[in-house]
Amino acid sequence: MHPPAPAPFTAFLRRRLLTGALTLWAVVTLIFALVHLLPGDPAETMLARAGAAPAAVAALRAELGLDRPLPAQYVTWLTNLLRGDLGISLFNGRPVAALIREQAAHTFALAGVAFAWALLVGLGLGLAAGSRPGSLRDRLASALAVTGVAVPVFWSGLLLIWLFSVRLGWLPSGGADGWRNLVLPSFVLGCASAGPVARLTRVSLIEIFDQPYILAARARGVPARRLLLNHVARNAVAPVLTVAGLQLGFLLGGAVVTETLFNRPGLGKLLVDAILWRDLPLVQGVALVVALTYVLVNLAVDLAAGWLDPRAGWQ
């Protein structure tokens, strides 16, 4: 059986954009479904702690439109969403979209800088390990990567706060007033996802070093540095990029823990507070924004990987 001829990039682009749009719609629908189809009445769940009277539950149901038929609720949810209306927070009565807009920048800054750390540390370790498999350097770097996967963010973060904020007093342990507040949280979060990046980089490098074209390049006398940059690195970019994209999802999730740990404002903190307050519209809104961001990032990563390495995603 012959592999099918590679499709042109535009066809790949069109198909990937279509599946991306489908995923976006599915995510929106799933979040709606989770809230409405799961056993238990959201209004009762929200008022549960207060031991609320049936009248209060009914009033909340009416206020949230939960007493209307499901398809009608679904249509309202979609049309409101398209207008950027995510509903009203039950806790403080402000529009959910506005609350999210205020917090999003903090989280995106955190996740962005953390991503840079993850790439820096992950690629560095992976390169150190994968370019000399089996060496002491490889074993040290691999051990560090495994440890990075095993140490939970909330513990490594506490240790760093203890060292740099409590003992040395070099960096603040919380807040979000400037770049100094970003150093510790982004480093902690970034290192947590550097492990998988390092492991994949290592594996990709080892695999590529085994390929005939590397042997051919070696035979031609290509110097080691150029071999690594032009022949090995270029081929390793696509898989590493894909895993890095998945890590961004982890970063968005990990931001929840990191923001709580460092007392930073952000979407993660907003989500945790929303859950503690049982503020369902807010939970729904934040979850939606985080999930949609994740889908969009992965879409962008897939497109970039496909563009960089035609073998990666065009089949």
Add this chain to the structure above:
Amino acid sequence: MTRLRRRARQQPLAALAAGVLLAILLAALLAPWLAPAPPDAIDLAAQLAPPSPAHPLGGDFYGRDLLSRILYGGRVTLLVATAAVTLAMVVGALVGLLAGYAQGWLGQVWVGLIDLLLAFPALLLALLVVALMGPGLTALAVAVGVASIPGYARLVRSLVLTLRSAPFVEAAVALGGAAPHILARHLLPAVVSPLLALATLDFGRAIISAAALGFLGLGAAPPTAEWGLMLYEGRGYLATAPWASAFPGLAITLTVLAVTILGDALTGPPPAVNRGRE
């Protein structure tokens, strides 16, 4: 037994990890006999006290013995993680079997569902479940488990896809075996061992997730001794009593590290060695 010993000699690190994990499991299991005090016994003299002979790991804010709480806390954390992994493995394997065996559009629907779950960051999914189910250990286990269902489903589906055309399956189909029979008797046994290997690795992730939710105040409720919750309670006293958060964190890290090393060894040699020969 000799085979086990030979394997241990070949992979000393994995053997060490297995030993550490066994010790942790035993310590949690035997907590009532090992712990110097009940987990919620208060000794006012030990409030935020540093490690001493009476309290080997020190005391927390209420004067509870940290060693006892870590021993008891392991039971909660490990139990939740075990329940979560079991749930994810059973549901994931079922979905994966169906997705791999079903022909045509039905298979595609299952694949679509798996991909949809993968479109959510794992912790977000867990938080959503907690938000909708309310607090409690059951909700915690479900929340942690749901997030790893797609991983199992994907693995089982890909195995089933390759196994479906294997001679022993085709023979069973030719003999007139019904789909449920073929799934349960021929395909399921063939996927069990890679499934268990994945479960080992996943166990580490489940421990971290369960502890993370505890740390966020959305997992085990106080005064339960649970590792993540203990970290959360201890973090306010970082300047005066760093041990109150350092030791629970160490327990989590050590457990996850042991599980990860063991899981790596069980999933076989590093993939590079395999894939390079394909």
